[in-house]
Amino acid sequence: MTSSLPIETDRLTLRRYQETDYDDLLTLQSSPEVTRFLLYDPKTPEQVRESLAGRLADVALDTDGQALTVAVILRETGQHVGEVTLFAHNVEHRTGELGFVFHPGFHGRGYAAEAAVELLRLGFEELGWHRIIGRLDYRNTGSAKLLERLGMRLEAHFVRNEFLKGEWTDELVYAVLADEWKIRS
Secondary structure, three states: OHHHOOEEOOOEEEEOOOHHHHHHHHHHHOOHHHHOOOOOOOOOHHHHHHHHHHHHOOOOOOOOOOEEEEEEEEOOOOOEEEEEEEEEEEOOOOEEEEEEEEOHHHOOOOHHHHHHHHHHHHHHHHOOOOEEEEEEEOOOHHHHHHHHHOOOEEEEEEEEEEEEOOEEEEEEEEEEEHHHHHHHO
16 A cells, blocks of 8 residues: 555645654543543553554455554644555455544544545545444534535444543444445545
């Protein structure tokens, strides 16, 4: 996937992570506010080093379970504002998942949508995927609204299906198909 990167948008650069991104990733992944709705608790510095190592590896997204996570950088300032991820769920069935995590100070500015559109485009147009989903904690209304703005539809509401951070939580699943994406874009 390295050949597809970096991706430039009007305001952002989506690029591979670099060793120098450690401090930004630490700020992101160690924040209780950021990790509130994620599957992991705030990470320690050592856990973030492991996380960064995974982000540095080149992946082809041709095997189930692989993930490509790219840093989202403000073009104007060079500041790290978050990250977006494509996960390969089932290569045989050409399905994947979109994920995104942004620094709270950059919420509400459209950066997540601008970056996510590019990863959806990559999944559908370059990888030839048939279907991409987005999964989230039902309380994460901001992310749900973003998935809807991206043209994804709510397909499932799983009631108390995951025990996370000491409590049962509901999960929402949104999805968009390649032909729906083509009509939208």
